[in-house]
Amino acid sequence: MWISSTARLAIHAVLRISEAEEHRLVSVEEVAAAIGCPRNYLSKTLYALAQAGILRSERGRGGGFQLAGRADRLTLARIIEPFEPAAERRCLLGRPMCGDADPCPAHERWKLVAERTKAFFQTTTIAQLQR
């Protein structure tokens, strides 16, 4: 019922990186060891986050990842966005065209829950989760 495991990994990793000292580059190896996940898989995930403008990366010796912006401006929604399927299903019954205008039987009730969940991801920032 929840987010994909890659999206979970992304949040966890970004949180770890954000907890390092300011301006320090954190290596994939270090993050993988800290949160206990496969190194190469994490590498791909962090790269995707860099492509999305959430992380900054430096290659070569001494390289690594750091936040591209302020932690208090970085919402969970932005972090998981690259890993969620494009067709965001909002209808509980899976109807393609469910909306306020043409609602499915569960629309009104489900909307309350879905909106709350969405709001959680859109308002919670990495800064709020640190330490």
Place this chain on the structure above:
Amino acid sequence: MWISSTARLAIHAVLRISEAEEHRLVSVEEVAAAIGCPRNYLSKTLYALAQAGILRSERGRGGGFQLAGRADRLTLARIIEPFEPAAERRCLLGRPMCGDADPCPAHERWKLVAERTKAFFQTTTIAQLQR
């Protein structure tokens, strides 16, 4: 971020069946046509719901499916339960042992949302969604 597509199908199908006249048996064919889904896949899904005691089925000519109990006692939680993975992940960061005693950084905030969602499925009944 939501439930599996089979679980969605199950809710949709049960709702349709529940909207038929009392004591009428509804065929797989009829439900499949109504909600637009693959016939055999729906067949397997309805069979699983019958095994779970949610539907009653009759084989042979004139057979079909009907609710096994009252619609106002049938929660969405019971319907989706057979189709959700056994290991229900409650921790947003995917930590295996996240709980009130040993919380992850997101635990308290996420708990509020997760509990609300859970409550939605546990309290919403098929009767409340009819027509």
Place this chain on the structure above:
DNA sequence: AAATAATATCATCTTGCCATGATATTTGCC
């Protein structure tokens, strides 16, 4: 009894996500 209509069940194919491993590229250090 035979035909028919329906569910029950099994075998298999497909697809997408998760994961692994290997290689390429860049950068800093000696």
Place this chain on the structure above:
DNA sequence: GGCAAATATCATGGCAAGATGATATTATTT
């Protein structure tokens, strides 16, 4: 320049869920 450390990238494998198709079983109708 050469080596080592790190990210970037590609190719591939594994697995579970989704989906399809074929067959078995049961019950009704004729």
